Structure formats: C-alpha cells, structure tokens
Amino acid sequence: MIKITTVVENTATKARFRAEHGLSMFIEKDGEAVLFDTGQTDALIHNAKLLGIDLSKIDKVILSHGHYDHVGGLKYLLEFTKPKVYAHPEIFRKRYSHLSDDRNLRYIGIEDREFFEKKGAEFILSEEPIEVIDGVFTTGFEKMRTDFEEVDKNFVYEKDGEYVKDEVEDDMSVVIKTRHGLFVLFGCAHRGIINIMLDAEEKFKDKVFGFLGGTHLGPASENQRKKTIETLKKMDLRVMGPSHCTGLLMTSRMYCEFGDRVIFNNVGTVTIIE
Ligand SMILES: [Fe+2]
Numbered sequence: 001m002i003k004i005t006t007v008v009e010n011t012a013t014k015a016r017f018r019a020e021h022g023l024s025m026f027i028e029k030d031g032e033a034v035l036f037d038t039g040q041t042d043a044l045i046h047n048a049k050l051l052g053i054d055l056s057k058i059d060k061v062i063l064s065h066g067h068y069d070h071v072g073g074l075k076y077l078l079e080f081t082k083p084k085v086y087a088h089p090e091i092f093r094k095r096y097s098h099l100s101d102d103r104n105l106r107y108i109g110i111e112d113r114e115f116f117e118k119k120g121a122e123f124i125l126s127e128e129p130i131e132v133i134d135g136v137f138t139t140g141f142e143k144m145r146t147d148f149e150e151v152d153k154n155f156v157y158e159k160d161g162e163y164v165k166d167e168v169e170d171d172m173s174v175v176i177k178t179r180h181g182l183f184v185l186f187g188c189a190h191r192g193i194i195n196i197m198l199d200a201e202e203k204f205k206d207k208v209f210g211f212l213g214g215t216h217l218g219p220a221s222e223n224q225r226k227k228t229i230e231t232l233k234k235m236d237l238r239v240m241g242p243s244h245c246t247g248l249l250m251t252s253r254m255y256c257e258f259g260d261r262v263i264f265n266n267v268g269t270v271t272i273i274e
C-alpha cells in the first residue's frame with residue numbers, strides 16, 4: 001500500500017492547518033517513507049505534527065526544484081532530522097522572476113548548498129532517475145517533448161554576471177511504480193505535465209494512470225491549458241489531483257472536464273493506492 005499525505009499546499013479545508021503558497025507531500029510505502037518538497041515556511045512543521053508525522057524519523061527528502069515555495073521548509077525540518085536530500089545538480093541557481101507590473105526582479109531561489117549542509121543535509125545530486133525507496137523514483141532530468149508546453153517566460157537566473165532565461169532544468173518529479181501503472185507527483189511541473197508524464201512513461205516503460213501536485217497551469221498560456229486538457233482526455237487518467245500553482249480556477253475547469261476523476265488535493269488530503 002502506498003499512502004501520500006499532502007502536508008503543505010495553498011489551501012487547507014480544516015481550520016487548524018496552515019495554508020501557504022507552497023507544496024509538500026509525504027510518501028509512505030511498506031514501512032519506508034520520503035518527503036517530497038518542504039513548502040515555503042515552518043507550516044511544514046506545524047501541519048506535519050497535526051498529521052501525526054514524526055519529523056525526527058524523516059531520513060529522505062526529494063526536492064522538485066530550487067524555488068523558495070518548495071525548499072523554504074527544509075531549514076526548519078533540519079532542526080529535527082539530518083536527512084539525505086535528493087535533487088538535480090542545478091537546484092542552487094540564483095533565480096528570479098520578473099514581476100508582471102514592473103521591471104523589477106524578485107528573488108525566488110533558495111539558500112546555498114553550504115547553508116543546508118552546515119545544518120546537516122546530505123545532498124545527493126543527480127540528473128538521472130534514482131530509486132529513493134522501494135518503487136519510488138525521481139524522474140531525473142525531464143526532456144521537453146510537446147510543442148505546446150513551455151517554461152514560464154518570467155523566469156531568469158544569474159549566469160556569469162548576466163540574467164539568462166531559466167528553463168528550470170532542475171525540475172524533477174516523483175514516479176511511483178504500482179500494479180496499476182505509474183503514479184506521478186509533480187512539484188511545480190515547470191517543464192509541463194504532459195512532457196513529464198511522457199518522459200516517465202519512456203523511462204519507466206509503463207503507462208501513467210494518475211498524478212498529484214503542482215501543474216503550473218494557473219500561470220500558463222490559454223493555448224497550453226487547452227492543449228493540456230485535450231491531451232489528458234486522450235491519456236485517460238484515472239486520478240488527477242491538480243494542486244498548488246494550478247490555481248482554483250484551473251482546478252475547477254478540470255473538474256468540469258473530468259468530474260470525479262479530479263480530486264481536490266490540499267493540506268491533509270490522504271491518497272491511498274492499494
Ligand atoms: Fe511552486
């Protein structure tokens with residue numbers, strides 16, 4: 001049995017939980033566990049305690065990419081545990097977002113590698129898929145394949161003293177092998193949910209039957225949203241849990257298209273795969 005508990009998300013239905021712009025999901029399988037992303041703040045700690053997750057026992061963390069809303073909770077987690085941290089080698093880029101209303105740049109990256117290592121994190125950086133616990137893998141580098149998915153145009157990073165377009169090459173997702181096929185967890189899916197699922201199908205030689213996580217369809221172009229929905233219809237997934245940077249409007253639109261196959265994945269949601 002695989003159990004996925006959403007610990008941090010943009011919304012929370014029960015008042016005692018904290019909601020924030022961020023994402024974190026806790027994956028449990030056959031007595032092993034791994035935390036995927038850490039949200040933006042110590043909401044991770046607050047919510048994990050309410051959900052009965054023993055933070056001191058978390059010895060593995062996967063980071064989806066180097067944005068503050070997925071890595072911000074790590075420094076708080078390191079007060080409880082010294083885990084292995086799986087990520088892509090480009091996760092520490094100094095990255096920024098253009099604000100739509102002016103030309104200023106906003107820092108949206110994370111702290112340095114040394115900052116986390118001093119607090120006890122042990123990084124395992126790889127572009128290749130890694131099996132982190134039995135049957136639970138990182139995707140490694142996600143190749144772009146579709147012609148309608150693109151990385152957010154507002155992202156740049158500092159390279160040799162200049163700002164260059166950030167294609168978020170460090171974006172990684174989680175693939176869980178199950179008897180029903182592959183189940184995918186996205187951080188922000190900056191490289192496109194269809195790209196990521198096709199990449200997973202090629203790497204892991206099986207069909208994707210469902211996903212949970214950030215789709216970044218909220219800020220995406222209307223063309224990308226429309227074609228993503230068209231492609232999802234062809235893929236005929238059984239479970240879709242769009243979250244975080246999907247936004248409530250786009251999640252509602254997906255519910256109208258796919259009905260009960262869409263679940264509202266927010267803080268405290270538990271997904272069981274038998
Ligand atoms: Fe995000």
Ligand SMILES: [Fe+2]
Pocket residue numbers: 065067188190
């Ligand atoms: Fe992001």
